[in-house]
Amino acid sequence: MATERRVRPVHRVVVLALDGVYPFELGIPQRVFGTADDHYEVVTCTVDGRPVRTCADFEINTRQGPEALRTADTVIIPPYGPPPTTAELPAAVTDALALIPATARTVSICTGAFTLAAAGLLDGRPATTHWSLADRFRELYPRVALDPDVLFVDDGDVLTSAGAASGVDVCLHLVRKDHGSELANRVARRCVVPPWREGGQAQYIEQPVPAPSETGTAATRDWALGRLAEPLTLTDLAGHARMSLRTFARRFRDEVGISPGRWLTRQRVARARELLESSDLPVEQIAGQVGFATAASLRQHLHTAIGVSPQAYRRTFQAADGD
Structure with a gap:
């Protein structure tokens, strides 16, 4: 029954x-x-x-x-x-x-x-x-x-x-x-709002509004989100945006408020959280899919972001689903 x-x-x-x-x-x-x-x-x-x-x-x-x-x-x-x-x-x-x-x-x-x-x-x-x-x-x-x-x-x-x-x-x-x-x-x-802005993100970024003719970094951010599993570097990102390293890093920070490297880490953690919630993939496999070299690296970054291990995070949502 x-x-x-x-x-x-x-x-x-x-x-x-x-x-x-x-x-x-x-x-x-x-x-x-x-x-x-x-x-x-x-x-x-x-x-x-x-x-x-x-x-x-x-x-x-x-x-x-x-x-x-x-x-x-x-x-x-x-x-x-x-x-x-x-x-x-x-x-x-x-x-x-x-x-x-x-x-x-x-x-x-x-x-x-x-x-x-x-x-x-x-x-x-x-x-x-x-x-x-x-x-x-x-x-x-x-x-x-x-x-x-x-x-x-x-x-x-x-x-x-x-x-x-x-x-x-x-x-x-x-x-x-x-x-x-x-x-x-x-x-x-x-x-129609951004799905995730980390609580620790800066409240206020004093910056000029870019002129309409200037090339931004939004297209490169979209490109990177589709390639989180790859070992993306600042050179890769700047190359996609067709900018020098210095120009890209400056413009990225002006638009987003943090460095490209820190932004990539946040996106990888966010994607790892989604996979921990919605799949039964091993932590090692999730780490590879989101671009962390090892499961230990994923554990470290997840703990830094939200204070728990991948296993504890997954148990929380599995328990919620079973209620």
Whole structure:
């Protein structure tokens, strides 16, 4: 007799809209999680159930009060403005945050980190917020290990992200963490956004916009992605782009924000993660398919990127699939 597979309950994401909320970031959780094949339910609430002002010229009527936070598996706090000038929270916000279950995952986007810090949820933890507010954040919350140079920080049950588009990055990261790269990549394609930007990537790259007539490196990056198994060198990449080594390296960094070598390593790790999730290939074979010389090299790079071994990473997603 066939065993009936247990249906996993839908993960509930509750978005808390605070006074002065930024509409773009407020909509990110629904756009990302709402595209993830019914794995998530997204609801939005305010601290009192009444409409909330946005930073634009309109209000948001959410129809949900703070009681929605009691039902959350993940709570997301989008940015709001102007940023706080004191370390204290309004009483209504404090009362609302007290309703969040101890088992829930808490996420901030941009200035939402100020709320988590004021509530004491970031004390002694690594965190990030928008780079332009780093000095104010450090002044108000000196017990937080702030890193304003990264897109997002995953500290397990608490995640913080930088401004605007980094909210998309951290939400995609959570989809990938919960359900694997295949679903996260599918969501990214539907939203027409990059499927993976590592949390440690720089927030801000000061650079001029290339003139339309200049040759970029995008075509070479696409070419390299189809040849990750090959021992690609800077000479190979520059040759494909028909540039000198120096020009290519400079232009690549201007466009991407990191060196070609570091970018290649990140793409190889990302592809290795996909194969670990979706196949039963031996680690040695996966290493060869993504361009690492040995399984030991893959283990080292994967551990550096996400802190686990290939075997542990694979077990995590195999266990999730078996639920």
